[in-house]
Amino acid sequence: MSHISHLRDLLGSDALLISDPNITVSYSRDHAVFAQSASPFAVLLARSTQEISTALRYASEHGIPVVARGAGSGLSGGANATANSLVISLEKMNQIITIDAQNLWARVQAGVINLDLDTAAKELGLAYLPDPASRSWSTIGGNVATNAGGMCCVKYGVTSQHIRALQVVLASGEIIELGSATKKGVTTLDLVHLFVGSEGTLGIVTEITANLQVRPSPPATLVATFPTIDLASSAAHSLLQYGPSMLEILDQTTLQAVEAWHPLGFEIAGAVVLMQLDERKERCEEALLTCARFEMIDGVFSDDPKDAQDLLRVRQLAYLALERMGSVLLDDVCVPVGQICALVQGVENIAARNNLVIAVFGHAGDGNMHPTIVHDHGDQEGARRAIVAFGEIIELAQSLGGTASGEHGIGSIKTNFVHNEVSKEVIEIQHGIKKLLDPRSILNPGKKLP
Numbered sequence: 001m002s003h004i005s006h007l008r009d010l011l012g013s014d015a016l017l018i019s020d021p022n023i024t025v026s027y028s029r030d031h032a033v034f035a036q037s038a039s040p041f042a043v044l045l046a047r048s049t050q051e052i053s054t055a056l057r058y059a060s061e062h063g064i065p066v067v068a069r070g071a072g073s074g075l076s077g078g079a080n081a082t083a084n085s086l087v088i089s090l091e092k093m094n095q096i097i098t099i100d101a102q103n104l105w106a107r108v109q110a111g112v113i114n115l116d117l118d119t120a121a122k123e124l125g126l127a128y129l130p131d132p133a134s135r136s137w138s139t140i141g142g143n144v145a146t147n148a149g150g151m152c153c154v155k156y157g158v159t160s161q162h163i164r165a166l167q168v169v170l171a172s173g174e175i176i177e178l179g180s181a182t183k184k185g186v187t188t189l190d191l192v193h194l195f196v197g198s199e200g201t202l203g204i205v206t207e208i209t210a211n212l213q214v215r216p217s218p219p220a221t222l223v224a225t226f227p228t229i230d231l232a233s234s235a236a237h238s239l240l241q242y243g244p245s246m247l248e249i250l251d252q253t254t255l256q257a258v259e260a261w262h263p264l265g266f267e268i269a270g271a272v273v274l275m276q277l278d279e280r281k282e283r284c285e286e287a288l289l290t291c292a293r294f295e296m297i298d299g300v301f302s303d304d305p306k307d308a309q310d311l312l313r314v315r316q317l318a319y320l321a322l323e324r325m326g327s328v329l330l331d332d333v334c335v336p337v338g339q340i341c342a343l344v345q346g347v348e349n350i351a352a353r354n355n356l357v358i359a360v361f362g363h364a365g366d367g368n369m370h371p372t373i374v375h376d377h378g379d380q381e382g383a384r385r386a387i388v389a390f391g392e393i394i395e396l397a398q399s400l401g402g403t404a405s406g407e408h409g410i411g412s413i414k415t416n417f418v419h420n421e422v423s424k425e426v427i428e429i430q431h432g433i434k435k436l437l438d439p440r441s442i443l444n445p446g447k448k449l450p
C-alpha cells in the first residue's frame with residue numbers, strides 16, 4: 001500500500017489529502033526566485049490539530065519529510081517542498097478562536113490571515129500590530145514561523161514580541177502547549193520563543209495566543225527628500241528620537257524606478273525618508289527642523305489619513321516599480337542603523353562589479369534593508385551574476401556587524417552564510433535541539449540550520 005493509501009486510512013476518507021500532481025505542484029514553492037523545490041507526493045489541507053498529529057506520527061514512523069505551509073508568501077524558500085515530501089498546509093485552519101478584549105489577547109488557529117485578526121480586533125477598538133507588507137494574505141502561523149517584521153517594528157517590535165503562547169505538534173505527533181495567556185510568565189524556559197522563527201524545523205504551530213493593543217490613533221506622516229543617501233540615513237538616525245511608528249528610506253535607484261513608472265516629483269532627490277508618528281502632529285514640525293540639519297531639499301507632513309496614502313505611495317510602489325524592470329532578487333539584510341549608508345555604498349560597488357541594477361530601500365528605523373537586484377528576464381548569465389551579488393550583499397552586511405536576514409528568514413537560500421556570523425558551538429546547540437525534537441529530521445529538512 002502507498003503512503004497516500006495509509007494516510008487516507010489513518011485520516012479518514014473525507015480528509016483533504018491531495019495527490020493530483022496538477023494541484024500539488026502549486027504547493028511546491030514560495031516567492032523566493034532561485035530556491036530549489038520539488039513537487040510533494042501529497043498535500044494535506046489540515047482541518048484540525050489532531051489531523052496534523054496523525055499525519056506527523058505516520059511521517060515520523062516512515063521517515064517522510066514534512067513541510068509546513070501557511071500562505072506560501074515567504075521569500076526564502078522556507079515553504080518549498082523537498083523530494084518525496086508531504087506538505088501540510090494550514091490554510092483551512094483559519095478560525096479566530098477567542099478575542100479577550102479585557103485582557104488584550106486573541107487565540108487563533110495558525111492559518112488565520114494576519115489582516116483578518118487585525119480587522120476583527122479593530123471592531124473592538126484594538127489592534128494586532130505586526131504588519132508585514134504581505135499581511136493581507138500571509139498567515140499568523142507563517143509570521144510566527146519566520147518571526148515576521150514589517151513597517152511598525154521600529155516602535156512595536158517584530159512578531160515574537162506579540163506572542164504569548166503556542167500549541168505545537170512535534171515531529172512525533174505529540175501535541176504540546178507552551179507559554180501562558182497572561183501578559184507575564186516565567187514558569188518554564190522560554191520555549192515559545194524557541195519555536196518563533198524556527199521556520200517549520202522544530203514543530204508545526206497550530207494555535208497561537210497573540211497580544212492585542214489598544215488601537216493607536218491614526219499617525220501623522222512625514223516625507224523628506226535629501227541630496228544623498230548619506231545625509232538621508234544620518235537624518236533617519238536622528239529622527240529615531242521622536243519614537244516613530246514607521247521610518248523608511250529609499251535610495252536614488254529606487255526613486256528613479258518609481259519615477260519612470262509613476263512620476264511623483266522625486267526626480268531630483270538623492271534619497272527619501274518617510275516617517276510616521278502616532279503622537280501629536282506638532283512633533284512633525286520639530287522633525288522637519290531636524291531634517292533641515294541634514295540639507296533636506298523638501299519636506300511635508302500631514303495627519304490626514306488620505307494624505308498619508310499619497311505620501312506613502314513612493315514606498316508602496318518601490319518593489320513593484322523594480323519588478324517592472326526585470327527579474328528581481330530581494331535581499332533582507334539587517335545592519336546597525338549607523339551603517340545604512342556604508343551598506344548602500346557597498347551595494348553600489350557590488351552592482352558596478354557585477355554589472356547589475358541594485359536598488360536599496362527598507363526599514364531605516366531598525367537597519368533592515370532590502371537591496372533588490374534586477375536583471376533582464378530570461379538572461380541566464382544575468383541571473384548567475386544576481387545570485388553572486390545576493391551573497392556578496394549578505395557578506396557585506398555581516399562585515400558591517402549585521403546579519404543575513406532581518407525578517408524573511410534563512411529558508412533554503414541563506415544557510416551557506418550562517419557560519420559567518422554564528423559560532424560552531426551555537427550551531428551544535430541548535431542541532432542538539434533539533435535532534436531532541438525531531439530525531440529523524442523529518443521537519444523541513446535542509447532549511448534554516450546549516
Ligand SMILES: Cc1cc2nc3c(=O)[nH]c(=O)nc-3n(C[C@H](O)[C@H](O)[C@H](O)COP(=O)(O)OP(=O)(O)OC[C@H]3O[C@@H](n4cnc5c(N)ncnc54)[C@H](O)[C@@H]3O)c2cc1C
Pocket residue numbers: 030031067068069070071072073074075077078079090110131132133134137138139140141142143144145146147148149150151199200201203204205206407408411444447
Ligand atoms: C510582497 C511581499 C511582501 C512581504 N513583506 C514582508 C514584510 O514586510 N515583512 C516580513 O517579515 N516578511 C515579508 N514577506 C515575506 C512573507 O510574507 C513572510 O515571511 C510571512 O511571514 C510568511 O507567511 P506565510 O503564511 O506565507 O508562510 P509560508 O511562506 O507558507 O511559510 C514560511 C515559513 O514558515 C513555515 N511555516 C508556515 N506555517 C507554519 C506553521 N503553522 N508552523 C510551523 N511552520 C510554519 C514554513 O515551513 C516556512 O518555513 C513579504 C512577502 C511578499 C511576497
